[in-house]
Structures are given as C-alpha cells and as structure tokens.
Amino acid sequence: MSLRHALLAxxxxxxxxxxELVKYFDGSVAYVWSAPHSQIYPELRRMERDGLxxxxxxxxxxxxxxxxxxxxxxxxxxxxxWEREPTPYQSERDPYRLKAAHFEQATYEAARHQLQEHLRxxxxxxxxxxxxxxxxDARRVSLLRRRLEQRPEEEHEAIVAFRKLxxxxxxxxxxxxxxxxxxxxxxLDELEGKGVPLRGER
Numbered sequence: 001m002s003l004r005h006a007l008l009a010x011x012x013x014x015x016x017x018x019x020e021l022v023k024y025f026d027g028s029v030a031y032v033w034s035a036p037h038s039q040i041y042p043e044l045r046r047m048e049r050d051g052l053x054x055x056x057x058x059x060x061x062x063x064x065x066x067x068x069x070x071x072x073x074x075x076x077x078x079x080x081x082w083e084r085e086p087t088p089y090q091s092e093r094d095p096y097r098l099k100a101a102h103f104e105q106a107t108y109e110a111a112r113h114q115l116q117e118h119l120r121x122x123x124x125x126x127x128x129x130x131x132x133x134x135x136x137d138a139r140r141v142s143l144l145r146r147r148l149e150q151r152p153e154e155e156h157e158a159i160v161a162f163r164k165l166x167x168x169x170x171x172x173x174x175x176x177x178x179x180x181x182x183x184x185x186x187x188l189d190e191l192e193g194k195g196v197p198l199r200g201e202r
Contacts, residue, residue: 003035003043008052008071008079013147015056015070018044024143044069052078100184106200108192112185119181126174133167136160 010016010024018041025035044067047053052075060066071079096118103111135141137160139148144163148156 003039004047004052005079005082006035007040007043007047008075010143011053011069011071011075012079013143013150015068017066017068019066021069047075103188104198104200107198108188108201110200111198112188115181115184115188119178119185122174122177122181126171126178129167129170129174133164133171136164136167 006025007021010021016024021044022037022040025040044053048055048069052072054070054072056068056070057065058068096114099114100111103114106114132141136144139145139160144160147159151159
C-alpha cells in the first residue's frame with residue numbers, strides 16, 4: 001500500500017486540507033498506515049499534478065489561504081484499480097525476530113528486557129485496536145460517520161464490516177506477538193534455570 005492510496009482512501013470520506021490529513025494520519029489512520037508529515041504534503045502536490053485530486057484554495061483568516069483536497073473521478077478510478085489488483089507480498093525485515101535468533105550473543109537480562117518491551121508494546125497496541133473495534137461498532141469514529149453520510153444506506157453494512165475486518169487482523173496479530181514474547185520469556189527462564197551460559201554473559 002502506498003501513501004498515495006492511503007490518502008485517496010481517506011479523501012473518499014470528505015474533502016480535507018493537508019493539515020487535516022496530517023491529523024488523521026497521526027490518529028486513526030496511523031493504526032494501519034503511518035506516514036511522516038514530511039511525506040504527506042509532497043505527495044498531495046504530486047497527486048494534484050497527476051490529476052487524482054481536485055484542489056480548492058479558500059481563505060484562512062484575513063490574509064492566509066488553505067488548500068482543500070478532494071478525490072476526483074481519476075482518483076477514484078486509481079483507488080479502485082489498486083483495490084482490484086492483489087497487493088504483492090514483500091520480503092520480511094523483522095528486527096525483533098532477527099535479534100531473538102541471536103540472543104546467545106546477549107545477556108539474559110538484555111534478552112529479557114527486549115521481550116518485556118515487546119510485550120508492553122503489543123499489550124498497549126491490543127488495547128488500542130480493541131478500542132477501535134468498539135468505536136467502529138458504536139459508530140464513534142468521526143471519519144467513518146462522514147463516510148457513511150456520503151454513501152447509500154445499503155452500503156453501510158459492508159463499509160463497517162470491512163473496517164472491522166482490518167482491525168480484527170491487527171487484534172489477532174497483537175495477540176500472537178504477546179504470546180510469542182511470553183513464550184520467549186519462559187524460554188529464558190528455563191535456560192537460565194538450567195545454568196545454560198550465553199556468550200554475552202562472558
């Protein structure tokens with residue numbers, strides 16, 4: 001998934017300024033696609049250049065102006081083209097599994113600290129993703145509400161269901177990561193209890 005398609009998907013809910021898009025990418029959108037501010041504005045300019053969004057320049061205060069972006073027919077066609085084509089899977093680059101595979105180079109304390117951080121991170125993430133699912137169920141997500149306002153009522157069930165599917169995937173992933181960290185911590189306890197030396201301890 002590219003930043004371009006993430007922006008186009010967000011704009012299907014309503015027209016937004018660059019600042020509003022940045023806020024959304026710092027908030028709910030960041031759950032599934034994070035992007036630094038320094039990438040969002042240049043990509044919006046490229047999308048404007050490529051004819052995928054419309055832009056309206058409106059006053060902001062007495063002297064300033066702001067640019068409001070909206071998805072147009074070409075942008076919708078590009079988003080639908082991307083949705084129709086399978087997204088290729090990329091080679092994994094997992095620093096946590098790489099590090100765990102070589103824990104013998106560390107100390108028990110350092111390895112345990114890494115896994116405890118992993119456990120804390122994904123416990124927080126699990127809580128956030130479960131809250132997002134609850135908010136989707138209750139229609140408390142503002143972007144979802146605006147999207148539903150734009151679409152016929154007969155489409156609402158699918159719109160909500162697909163977003164819940166995405167976040168259930170994140171919930172399952174977090175639970176798997178928590179289980180992996182707990183298994184790793186138990187393994188460290190077992191090995192240390194047996195007196196198995198680690199090279200990093202020397």
